[in-house]
Amino acid sequence: MHMADALISPAVGGTMWAVTAGLIGYCSKKVKNEMDDQKIPLMGVLGAFIFASQMINFTIPITGSSGHLGGGMILAILLGPHIAFLTMASVLTVQALFFADGGLLALGCNIFNLGFFPCFIAYPLIYKTFVKDADTNYMRSNSIDFKKTERKILAGSIIGAIVALQMGAFAVVIETLFSGISELPFTTFLMLMQPIHLAIGVVEGLTTAAVVLFIWKARPEILSSASSSSPIGRTPIFKVVVGLAAAALITGGALSWFASSNPDGLEWAMFKTAGVEELESPDGIHTSLSAIQEKTAFLPDYGFKSGESNELSESSAESVKVELGTSVSGVVGGILTLIFAVAIGFALRQKKSN
Amino acid sequence: MSHHIVQADNLHYTYPDGTVGLNKINFKIHHGESVALVGSNGAGKSTLLLHLIGSLAPTDGDIRIGDFPLNKKNLKLVRRSVGMVFQDPDDQLFMPTVFDDVAFGPINLGIPEKEVEQRVMDSLETVGVPHLIRRSPHKLSGGEKRAVAIATVLATTPDILIMDEPSSNLDPSSRRRLINLLKTFTHTKIIATHDLDMALEVCSRTIILDRGQIVADGLTKELFIDENLLKTSGLEKPLTMQRCPVCSNYSKI
Amino acid sequence: MSNLQNNLFDIFYIDTLACRQSWIHSLDPRAKVLTTLIFVGIVVSFDKYEIAMLIPFFIYPAVAIALADLPFVYLAKKMLLLLPFAFFIGIFNPLMDNKTLITFDLKDIVDLMEFIGFKENIGKMGTIDISGGWVSFLSIMIRFCLTVGAALILISTTGFDAVCLALQRFGVPRPFIVQLMFLYRYMFVLIDEASRMVRARSLRTFDNSNQMRFGIFISMVGQLLLRTMDRAQRIHLAMCCRGFEGDIQMLRAINFGVPETLFTAGWTSLFVILRLYNIPVKLGMMIENLLLS
Numbered sequence: 086m087h088m089a090d091a092l093i094s095p096a097v098g099g100t101m102w103a104v105t106a107g108l109i110g111y112c113s114k115k116v117k118n119e120m121d122d123q124k125i126p127l128m129g130v131l132g133a134f135i136f137a138s139q140m141i142n143f144t145i146p147i148t149g150s151s152g153h154l155g156g157g158m159i160l161a162i163l164l165g166p167h168i169a170f171l172t173m174a175s176v177l178t179v180q181a182l183f184f185a186d187g188g189l190l191a192l193g194c195n196i197f198n199l200g201f202f203p204c205f206i207a208y209p210l211i212y213k214t215f216v217k218d219a220d221t222n223y224m225r226s227n228s229i230d231f232k233k234t235e236r237k238i239l240a241g242s243i244i245g246a247i248v249a250l251q252m253g254a255f256a257v258v259i260e261t262l263f264s265g266i267s268e269l270p271f272t273t274f275l276m277l278m279q280p281i282h283l284a285i286g287v288v289e290g291l292t293t294a295a296v297v298l299f300i301w302k303a304r305p306e307i308l309s310s311a312s313s314s315s316p317i318g319r320t321p322i323f324k325v326v327v328g329l330a331a332a333a334l335i336t337g338g339a340l341s342w343f344a345s346s347n348p349d350g351l352e353w354a355m356f357k358t359a360g361v362e363e364l365e366s367p368d369g370i371h372t373s374l375s376a377i378q379e380k381t382a383f384l385p386d387y388g389f390k391s392g393e394s395n396e397l398s399e400s401s402a403e404s405v406k407v408e409l410g411t412s413v414s415g416v417v418g419g420i421l422t423l424i425f426a427v428a429i430g431f432a433l434r435q436k437k438s439n
Numbered sequence: 440m441s442h443h444i445v446q447a448d449n450l451h452y453t454y455p456d457g458t459v460g461l462n463k464i465n466f467k468i469h470h471g472e473s474v475a476l477v478g479s480n481g482a483g484k485s486t487l488l489l490h491l492i493g494s495l496a497p498t499d500g501d502i503r504i505g506d507f508p509l510n511k512k513n514l515k516l517v518r519r520s521v522g523m524v525f526q527d528p529d530d531q532l533f534m535p536t537v538f539d540d541v542a543f544g545p546i547n548l549g550i551p552e553k554e555v556e557q558r559v560m561d562s563l564e565t566v567g568v569p570h571l572i573r574r575s576p577h578k579l580s581g582g583e584k585r586a587v588a589i590a591t592v593l594a595t596t597p598d599i600l601i602m603d604e605p606s607s608n609l610d611p612s613s614r615r616r617l618i619n620l621l622k623t624f625t626h627t628k629i630i631a632t633h634d635l636d637m638a639l640e641v642c643s644r645t646i647i648l649d650r651g652q653i654v655a656d657g658l659t660k661e662l663f664i665d666e667n668l669l670k671t672s673g674l675e676k677p678l679t680m681q682r683c684p685v686c687s688n689y690s691k692i
Numbered sequence: 693m694s695n696l697q698n699n700l701f702d703i704f705y706i707d708t709l710a711c712r713q714s715w716i717h718s719l720d721p722r723a724k725v726l727t728t729l730i731f732v733g734i735v736v737s738f739d740k741y742e743i744a745m746l747i748p749f750f751i752y753p754a755v756a757i758a759l760a761d762l763p764f765v766y767l768a769k770k771m772l773l774l775l776p777f778a779f780f781i782g783i784f785n786p787l788m789d790n791k792t793l794i795t796f797d798l799k800d801i802v803d804l805m806e807f808i809g810f811k812e813n814i815g816k817m818g819t820i821d822i823s824g825g826w827v828s829f830l831s832i833m834i835r836f837c838l839t840v841g842a843a844l845i846l847i848s849t850t851g852f853d854a855v856c857l858a859l860q861r862f863g864v865p866r867p868f869i870v871q872l873m874f875l876y877r878y879m880f881v882l883i884d885e886a887s888r889m890v891r892a893r894s895l896r897t898f899d900n901s902n903q904m905r906f907g908i909f910i911s912m913v914g915q916l917l918l919r920t921m922d923r924a925q926r927i928h929l930a931m932c933c934r935g936f937e938g939d940i941q942m943l944r945a946i947n948f949g950v951p952e953t954l955f956t957a958g959w960t961s962l963f964v965i966l967r968l969y970n971i972p973v974k975l976g977m978m979i980e981n982l983l984l985s
Binding site for chain 3: 089090091092093094095098099109110112113114116117122123125126127128129130131132133134136137138140141142143144154171172174175176178179181182183184188189190265266267268269270273291292295296299300303304307
């Protein structure tokens with residue numbers, strides 16, 4: 086299930102963006118250093134495969150509904166966690182851009198919910214404990230080992246998929262809760278999400294296991310090469326988790342600092358924006374300081390009371406007694422700071438190329 | 440003219456499962472020659488082509504391309520002089536736009552930016568589709584895709600062109616354009632095909648493969664007259680060399 | 693299945709839109725990506741009960757659609773198709789949040805109507821209470837339209853590869869950009885392949901139910917996966933034949949010049965102003981004063 090822009094607050098969205106960006110950066114680095122270049126087109130077309138396989142549906146007996154192959158688990162099994170995460174992220178990005186599934190701000194949440202758990206939790210900690218590298222290398226002639234491996238793959242995929250989806254669903258609930266846009270009470274939402282995703286997890290686990298077994302029987306070498314190429318030990322996972330926690334804390338902290346009642350946040354940000362105008366203007370640095378003052382004076386003293394009046398008139402009918410407080414300043418400040426940073430980058434690059 | 444020769448010496452290839460792919464293949468193709476590689480399905484055409492671009496390594500025997508024996512060490516060098524047009528243009532056109540795709544090879548060769556753009560334009564003009572430069576490959580027709588695929592290879596200025604079924608899946612007029620285009624190329628050409636009429640027009644020489652072996656190697660016109668040879672190799676006389684059913688019926692009446 | 697095929701048509705169509713010529717289309721993709729992100733960020737930054745202040749933000753999609761000559765009906769339809777999800781979550785708000793947030797005094801409305809010209813007696817006086825839940829529900833719906841609309845406008849004025857290019861210039865790691873490009877390129881090819889497989893099967897299914905058993909499903913998906921992996925190998929070979937050594941580079945000149953700066957800075961300032969000043973309420977008060985004075 087996808088999070089949507091409409092349901093999340095910028096603090097949650099921004100935090101998850103930062104976390105996801107960190108993960109993408111980490112995986113890209115990993116991939117660049119360790120991957121053989123044959124995997125570049127492979128991960129590309131496997132991302133496309135995740136889309137395409139949705140064309141093929143099977144009928145779930147009794148229920149009459151239909152199921153198809155899920156994404157994260159099978160990618161992790163075929164490609165290893167890092168490549169799989171990048172691939173999953175690309176699939177969700179395309180979905181967000183073209184099908185508006187979720188949305189741009191929620192993209193961070195979605196990539197995390199649907200990519201992180203299968204690739205970095207379910208695959209290394211569950212699937213891998215069931216299925217060791219050596220297992221998939223067994224020759225098929227040994228029928229006892231073959232049956233054993235078959236069962237291991239089955240158990241690993243199903244339990245892995247269920248765990249990944251349960252965690253993903255839980256993350257959706259938590260993100261929604263922290264955003265505070267939806268009124269859905271925590272427990273109700275949880276009671277709704279977890280059982281639904283248990284069912285989805287079982288279906289995804291079954292399909293994943295069956296496809297993995299199909300591949301293993303047809304071309305055993307694919308599985309053994311996939312799992313061995315990208316080792317994931319305890320340290321990297323630990324590092325990833327610590328890094329993520331740090332990123333989340335820092336971003337969340339920064340965003341809430343902006344959102345806190347500290348008015349300096351906005352003034353500081355506005356000052357910087359004024360600086361941007363100066364940098365970007367063709368006249369260069371000599372634009373007068375008065376422009377900055379004008380800009381800053383243009384804004385009232387941070388008190389944005391949206392509902393100044395609750396009286397009648399059609400267009401003010403919706404006016405709501407909202408305590409906007411200073412959450413504005415944080416976000417606006419944050420965004421303007423971003424522009425500032427990017428603009429400086431552009432200005433510098435422009436200077437460099439001139 | 441020892442340049443740009445393609446030579447196979449007692450080439451032998453066995454698949455990992457034990458099937459014999461190529462058996463004692465010997466040939467020498469000279470600079471500027473056009474050679475058709477024909478044979479029934481599974482005769483070993485594609486296997487042979489994969490050897491020529493170094494994707495499969497022979498179990499036994501040697502390949503020489505230009506002045507170099509084809510081995511791991513020379514692979515990159517050899518691939519600069521050999522351009523391969525794959526059967527499925529979708530495999531060959533992997534970049535977001537036609538421009539990026541045609542530019543891919545020249546950029547990898549380390550050619551300066553300005554020159555890359557010139558090369559892209561030149562290649563597209565050669566194959567007659569300069570107007571497609573900004574388009575995405577997935578929006579091209581089959582014929583356009585094929586033309587662009589050829590352009591991507593031409594842009595790397597290879598000496599030797601290797602093509603796998605270039606006329607497959609083309610409508611008659613696209614096929615005609617392709618044949619006319621191929622006739623203008625002065626490269627050494629090796630074309631694997633089932634389209635014997637095209638082979639007749641484009642290639643002066645033909646190598647017939649059957650079950651991994653060369654059963655005939657000679658002038659196209661001469662080989663294609665030999666109905667027995669064609670029949671035993673799973674082939675048939677090119678249509679242009681058969682009698683026209685309409686005209687011959689007409690003459691009977 | 694038909695759903696995905698429709699999606700594919702959508703992508704094709706959006707691609708075509710992205711190829712159109714307009715001032716917005718010609719802008720450096722970075723300007724559009726940046727503006728869209730700022731827009732979405734500011735829109736979602738409002739309090740959950742905010743409605744009035746969200747409204748002016750429709751100016752952006754409106755102007756963009758107009759300038760880029762995008763088909764409004766198509767975009768609106770696409771948005772409607774996506775609405776159920778936000779609706780599903782949002783609809784709980786009215787159920788859970790019963791606190792009265794706004795109270796309309798009917799007398800005011802009657803006064804106003806009388807002023808405008810309705811002379812009849814409208815009926816009983818009283819108040820209408822609107823709960824916070826309904827307000828926040830409406831707010832969710834508006835946010836949804838704005839954010840989804842902005843994403844659609846971005847992609848249909850910019851095109852996917854240009855968005856990728858912008859992301860790359862913003863520092864998104866190369867492997868991820870390459871991944872996006874490959875995914876996008878082969879999505880068309882593989883969906884086509886998958887739909888051929890599905891069609892071939894359904895043509896040989898002679899009962900009307902058209903249900904697919906699990907076993908058949910798995911062998912089809914498995915086959916598709918194997919073919920996909922073979923294709924990846926052929927693509928890699930094709931890349932190697934053209935000198936690929938692990939790095940993909942693209943030549944693209946994009947230029948963030950004066951129009952881009954104006955576009956981004958102009959919209960951003962407008963968004964910020966709209967974020968800070970409750971223009972609808974001010975406007976409403978102005979009209980009210982005008983009418984009642």
